[in-house]
Amino acid sequence: MKKVLLIAIGLVLVGCAEKKPLTPEEQWxxxxxxxxxxxxxxxxxxxxxxxxxxxxEHAGKIEDETTRKFIFEIIEHVYALPVDQIKADPEAIRDQLKQKYTEQCVATPHDKLPSYKSF
Structure with missing residues (x-):
């Protein structure tokens, strides 16, 4: 019983440990x-x-210029795709575009982290 209690206390203490701040690369x-x-x-x-x-119209409400640029590019690309391609394998195309734009963003030079809300 004491062993279980000690393990539980140890897990609580580990969970309460302060997280290290993210590096600029991790933030980007x-x-x-x-x-x-x-x-x-x-x-x-x-x-x-x-x-x-x-x-x-919805994207026009985005205040951060970097984010707005990415979003408008994504909208232009997604709406240029043929409907049959978008609907042929819906989950696969969503995952493919998510991966594409994540990688494109990571490869984009930047000076500072934009002000944004998580999507």
Missing amino acids: HGYCVSVGNAARSITLDRQNGIEQKQAI
């Missing part, structure tokens, strides 16, 4: 994962019949 990677998630969401919206005009 997290941002890029969010951009990839946005690509996946935009693709899902298109698959569900959301019009490009609505997507552009």
